[in-house]
Amino acid sequence: MSAGGAPVPPPANPAVSFPAPRVTLPVGPDILRTYSGAFVCLEIVLGALVWILVASSNVPLPLLQGWVMFVSVTAFICSLLFLGVFLSGVVTQINANWNFLDLAYHFTVFVFYFGAFLLEAAATSLHDLRCNRTMAVQPLLNDNQYNINVAATKMPRSEMYQRDNQQKKGGHNSRMIFAFVTTACYGCSLGLALRRWRP
DSSP: OOTTSOOOOOOOOTTTTSOOOBOOSOOGGGGGGSHHHHHHHHHHHHHHHHHHHHHTOOOSOHHHHHHHHHHHHHHHHHHHHHHHHHHHTGGGTSOSBHHHHHHHHHHHHHHHHHHHHHHHHHHHHGGGOEEEETTEEEESSOHHHHHHHSOSOOOOOOHHHHHHHHHHOOOOOOHHHHHHHHHHHHHHHHHHHHHHHOO
8 A cells, every 4th residue: 555545456467568579471370371371381391302312412512511411401490480480370379570581581581592502503504523633633513513513404425425424314403493492582582581571
């Protein structure tokens, strides 16, 4: 009681005074029915393919392979967490501007994946680069390593290379192409997030 005899009201509950989180994407399984949800699912699947292809190949440039692996694994895990937060409905319980967080996340991952794609393209272009190892001049990347870096492309080479390529019938050189397609998915998600974020 106060000095005047009137009771003191209890303090207000601080949880009630928080503003509602700002999010325009649907929560729960409904997110999978939107373009953004579909792109996040594609990012997860294609990012996993890039991760698997990088892990299963032997590249003579370990720094390049390490950076692409870091980007693909980190983006894969973060995309899973991003989708999980929306599927579970946690976004309605956390006071944040989710539209801005969506934009910032997709911008960051787009820039990193674009850099990883450029590194993959640069490694692929090193196929014809010759280096001097001991006394013999040899290609920096052998044909198998080159085939792993590029997807479904037939570039004119010497007759011997074309004959070897026909005999192998195999090299689905998909790492660079999947990195490009994953980058394009992150770019589309970035465009959708920018549209939601702008007032």
